[in-house]
Amino acid sequence: MTDxxxxxxxxxxxxxxxxxGALALTIRDGRIDTLKLQIxxxxxxxxxxxEGRDYEEVPDIVARICGICPVAYQMSAVHALESVFxxxxxxxxxxxxxxxxxxxxxxxxxxxxxxxxAPDFLGFPNAIAMAxxxxxxxxxxxxxxxxxxRLMHLFGGRSVHPVGVRVGGFHHxxxxxxxxxxxxxxxxxxxxxxxxxxxTASLDLPDDEQSFTCVALxxxxxxxxxxxxxxxxxxxxxxxxxxxxxxxxxxxxxSTALHALLDGRPYLVGPxxxxxxxxDRLPESVRRVIAATGVRFPSRNMFHSVIAxxxxxxxxxxxxxxxxxxxxLPKRPFVPVTPRAGSGTGCTEAPRGILWHRYxxxxxxxxxxxxxxxxxxxxxxxxxxxxRVSLEAYGLERNEQELRLRGxxxxxxxxxxxxxxTHFLRIHVDRx
Amino acid sequence: MNPKPKIAVHKFAxxxxxxxxxxxxxxxxxxxxxxxxxxxxxxxxxxAPDRPVDIAFIEGSISTPEHLDHIRAIRGHSRFxxxxxxxxxxxxxxxxxxxxxxxxxxxxxYAQPRYIRSLATSTPVSHHVKxxxxxxxxxxxxxxxxxxxxxxxxGVMPVDEHDKVCMDCKRSQTVCVMVTQGVPCMGPxxxxxxxxxxxxxxxxxxxxxxxxxxxxSLALGRRFEGLGLMPDAVARRFLFINNAAPVFAEAxxxxxxxxx
Numbered sequence: 001m002t003d004x005x006x007x008x009x010x011x012x013x014x015x016x017x018x019x020x021g022a023l024a025l026t027i028r029d030g031r032i033d034t035l036k037l038q039i040x041x042x043x044x045x046x047x048x049x050x051e052g053r054d055y056e057e058v059p060d061i062v063a064r065i066c067g068i069c070p071v072a073y074q075m076s077a078v079h080a081l082e083s084v085f086x087x088x089x090x091x092x093x094x095x096x097x098x099x100x101x102x103x104x105x106x107x108x109x110x111x112x113x114x115x116x117x118a119p120d121f122l123g124f125p126n127a128i129a130m131a132x133x134x135x136x137x138x139x140x141x142x143x144x145x146x147x148x149x150r151l152m153h154l155f156g157g158r159s160v161h162p163v164g165v166r167v168g169g170f171h172h173x174x175x176x177x178x179x180x181x182x183x184x185x186x187x188x189x190x191x192x193x194x195x196x197x198x199x200t201a202s203l204d205l206p207d208d209e210q211s212f213t214c215v216a217l218x219x220x221x222x223x224x225x226x227x228x229x230x231x232x233x234x235x236x237x238x239x240x241x242x243x244x245x246x247x248x249x250x251x252x253x254x255s256t257a258l259h260a261l262l263d264g265r266p267y268l269v270g271p272x273x274x275x276x277x278x279x280d281r282l283p284e285s286v287r288r289v290i291a292a293t294g295v296r297f298p299s300r301n302m303f304h305s306v307i308a309x310x311x312x313x314x315x316x317x318x319x320x321x322x323x324x325x326x327x328x329l330p331k332r333p334f335v336p337v338t339p340r341a342g343s344g345t346g347c348t349e350a351p352r353g354i355l356w357h358r359y360x361x362x363x364x365x366x367x368x369x370x371x372x373x374x375x376x377x378x379x380x381x382x383x384x385x386x387x388r389v390s391l392e393a394y395g396l397e398r399n400e401q402e403l404r405l406r407g408x409x410x411x412x413x414x415x416x417x418x419x420x421x422t423h424f425l426r427i428h429v430d431r432x
Numbered sequence: 433m434n435p436k437p438k439i440a441v442h443k444f445a446x447x448x449x450x451x452x453x454x455x456x457x458x459x460x461x462x463x464x465x466x467x468x469x470x471x472x473x474x475x476x477x478x479x480a481p482d483r484p485v486d487i488a489f490i491e492g493s494i495s496t497p498e499h500l501d502h503i504r505a506i507r508g509h510s511r512f513x514x515x516x517x518x519x520x521x522x523x524x525x526x527x528x529x530x531x532x533x534x535x536x537x538x539x540x541x542y543a544q545p546r547y548i549r550s551l552a553t554s555t556p557v558s559h560h561v562k563x564x565x566x567x568x569x570x571x572x573x574x575x576x577x578x579x580x581x582x583x584x585x586x587g588v589m590p591v592d593e594h595d596k597v598c599m600d601c602k603r604s605q606t607v608c609v610m611v612t613q614g615v616p617c618m619g620p621x622x623x624x625x626x627x628x629x630x631x632x633x634x635x636x637x638x639x640x641x642x643x644x645x646x647x648x649s650l651a652l653g654r655r656f657e658g659l660g661l662m663p664d665a666v667a668r669r670f671l672f673i674n675n676a677a678p679v680f681a682e683a684x685x686x687x688x689x690x691x692x
Contacts, residue, residue: 016477018448042445042495044526044554053668060638064525064673067449067571107456115455119477126477128465142458149456157629159456160449160571161640164633172633417448 016116016126018068018417023387023407024254027396035391037384037411038254050370055081055167055339055361062357063161065372068111068417071104071152072350074165075226076357076372080346081167084361085337092330093169094226095323096155100165101225101348102316102323103151106144107159108351109271109309109316112415113200114141117306120409121203137199140192144313147189150182151320169334179327186321193314194289200310201293205303206409208390212300212382214273215262217349223281223315224274226348231277232262233298240347243356249373257377266381269353270414271308272299286315302386305413339365350375352415376417383414437585438485440472442506444492444499445526445554449571450517451475451491457574468581484509487584489577493519493526493554500560507561512584516577518570520557522642523676525570527554530676556676565590568623570640570673576625593625594645597637600628609636616656616669621647621679642674649683663687 022038046065053061062077063070075097082089089097114137115127124130131138149159154174156162164170215236217228231237236246249258261267276298279287290297295307341363347356353375360368387410394406441451454461455476464470472480481502488510494503507513515521523530530553557563565584567576583590597619601608609631610617618639619631630637643649649670656666667688670680 016475018475042499044445044495044524045529046526048532049525049528054665057668057672060673061525064447064449064570067447067452070447070449111455115476128462128470128476128478131462131465138462139459142461145456146458157633158571158573158626160452163630163635166635171630171635 016119016412017415018066021411021416023411025387025391025403025407030396032388032392032396035384035388036254037380037387039257039380047370047372050359050367053367055337055359055365055367058359058367059165059167060161060163062372065374066417067160068108069104069350069352069355070161071100071156071165072348072355073357073372074162075101075348076346076350076355077359078165078167078346079226079348080344080357080359081361082337082344083346084342084344084359085167085340087168087335087337089169089335092173093334096170096173096333097165098225099151099320099323100155100162102320103148103155103159105148105316105351106313107148107152108415109313110141110145110148112351113196113306113309113313114138114145116415117412118203120405120412121205121306140196144189144193144196147185147317150185154178154182166334168337169332171333173329173333176327176329179324183321183324183327186317186324190314190317190321193310193317197289197307197310197314198293200307201295203306205301205306206390206394206406207301208303208393209300210302210386210389212302212385213262213265213267214276214298215267215269215354215378216274216277217347217354218278219281221281223278223319224349230347230354232267233273233277234262236262240356241345243345243347243358243373247373247378249377257374257380259381260373260378261381266385267378268302268382269375269378270305271312271351271353272302272305273353274349275308275311282311282315283318285318286311289314302390302410303413305415309415339363352376352417353378374417376414379414379416383411383416386410386414436467436469437487438469438471438483439487439489439581440481440483440485440506440510441470441474441476441489442472442481442491442502443474444490444503444520444557445495446492446517446519446524448475448491450519450569453516453572453574453577457578460574460578464578464581468585481506482509485511487512487514487581490515490520490557491517493524494557494560495526495551495554497551499551503557503560512564513557513561514565514567514580514584515557515563516567516569516572518568518640518642518673519554521566521568522674523554523556525673525675527676528671529554531671554676565592568642568674569625573625593623595624596620596644596647597622597624597626597628597631597641600624600626601631604628604632606631609634610655610659614659616659616661616665618652618669621649621652638672639669639680640673643677643679647679649679650686653683653687663689 026033062073152159156164214233217224219228343360356373580590615636617636619637623641671684
């Protein structure tokens with residue numbers, strides 16, 4: 001054995017993330033030399049082909065950026081466009097958008113917890129294998145996921161690329177009978193969602209306290225979804241219009257997703273950041289469940305993200321029931337729109353964190369320019385920082401198999417949605 | 433006893449939405465795993481891209497140099513190759529770049545265009561390898577995918593549902609939105625399979641399931657002009673989710689003046 005020993009490992013595929021990427025890691029003299037989360041998702045150039053399109057086409061176009069969170073893309077877009085046109089969104093439309101978003105949170109979070117993340121914590125390669133020994137757990141997750149899909153069907157006709165959203169509101173209002181059926185299903189699922197929170201809190205999660213900055217929306221009266229100011233755990237408190245004064249996007253060679261930094265530093269968006277900054281906005285009933293788990297928010301353990309997701313599933317069920325229990329048909333499910341020239345910003349809380357859009361339009365309502373900042377690109381720098389800290393804490397002397405699995409677990413914990421980018425997720429450890 | 437049939441799900445340039453036809457299937461996804469062996473499906477956690485399979489499902493369009501090698505390799509070890517969705521079947525919405533200067537677009541989005549490796553075009557899988565069956569839709573849904581698997585495993589080609597959306601509206605007694613509201617509905621040229629969800633929501637179909645059999649896009653485009661649409665607006669109706677499907681591309685060229 002000499003110091004010049006070199007170890008090259010090429011372990012194919014980072015599985016159970018949306019889209020494909022790779023991790024390149026070089027360990028030199030027992031320390032991490034370089035570490036890159038590589039994203040090669042072929043660019044699809046949405047921001048360019050939005051140019052010249054009519055504002056009415058935007059919700060159906062931006063949905064196609066992400067099959068996992070199309071509602072988020074539609075919500076940020078319509079809010080940005082409505083701010084250009086000066087349309088106030090309140091009453092029925094505001095409430096039902098929140099219900100639709102609850103559906104997407106439930107579906108996306110339940111999918112991530114059970115099909116993508118949980119196999120890591122229970123020691124299985126995938127959820128199918130996990131289901132052989134934990135059938136009840138997986139089935140409960142699939143039922144909750146289906147319920148999220150039900151809510152999206154109600155307002156969108158389908159859960160992937162739903163067709164109900166328009167600038168100004170909705171194309172269609174579901175009948176009170178349909179809504180009543182869904183409300184009954186939501187109520188029946190409450191004990192399961194509560195049990196899910198306790199179950200995630202009982203998982204043997206790595207204890208890995210880190211220091212990081214959280215960024216989320218914050219609203220005076222509610223847990224944030226469609227509206228609020230941009231706040232951070234470091235004291236930032238700005239209007240969404242002023243994103244560019246504090247956040248910058250960088251293009252690095254190893255990623256087709258732009259990196260984002262807040263005042264020059266990585267930051268976290270997503271469920272843990274949201275709950276860390278907005279725990280006081282959760283209803284008493286949800287806070288009681290959190291208290292009973294023994295987990296405290298704000299939390300500095302990144303692996304508490306899975307618990308935060310479960311809490312948000314429970315919250316979204318309760319919120320959807322609250323908003324739907326006195327449902328009545330509106331006179332009209334949308335506010336009429338008169339286009340005008342200008343620029344507008346929308347920022348909403350996608351399941352994976354803040355999703356920021358900005359559009360400039362001409363007087364006829366055609367898009368002149370578009371800019372979209374998705375949550376996963378914002379988390380990239382934080383994921384790299386986390387990998388560095390947590391792999392060093394885990395022990396770089398461990399074998400490649402262990403390092404690879406821990407690295408994948410760290411990445412998957414962010415629920416990265418690389419589809420807004422990738423290919424093969426390769427882990428390449430170059431030990432020198 | 434025969435070993436279980438093997439299937440794979442591969443992703444190219446896409447939004448991942450068609451893979452959700454499996455991952456959003458709930459209990460049916462677990463049933464599927466009993467019926468077949470899922471040997472490769474990265475998002476679900478199965479990784480073996482090179483293992484021979486009975487059915488390979490392809491999501492996404494061909495848009496990078498690596499995609500070309502990858503799709504040929506998959507064809508080489510798959511008994512049936514089935515495309516799922518608008519991207520794999522017709523190039524997807526991102527095929528809009530085929531009509532533009534892709535390099536200029538990349539330069540417009542990325543600060544360092546030299547870091548980006550991409551083909552100038554986004555093309556359907558069938559431009560590169562033989563495709564046994566195409567499942568249209570943006571996105572495809574669970575019944576479409578499950579029916580195709582059942583039929584292929586029984587040794588028959590899946591039934592090609594290529595009726596027009598109009599037929600679905602008639603069958604479900606949905607009021608025609610073009611006749612009653614004068615909106616430019618693409619239903620008369622669009623393949624069924626979605627359940628006519630847009631007309632049922634009182635809005636115009638936007639052709640996410642691609643062209644129907646014998647789609648008469650010329651007549652529909654003229655009808656749209658009759659409704660008051662400017663030629664550019666007619667072109668945009670065709671140049672949308674399935675813009676590179678030949679019958680839509682042709683109509684798009686005609687009304688955008690590209691043929692002049």
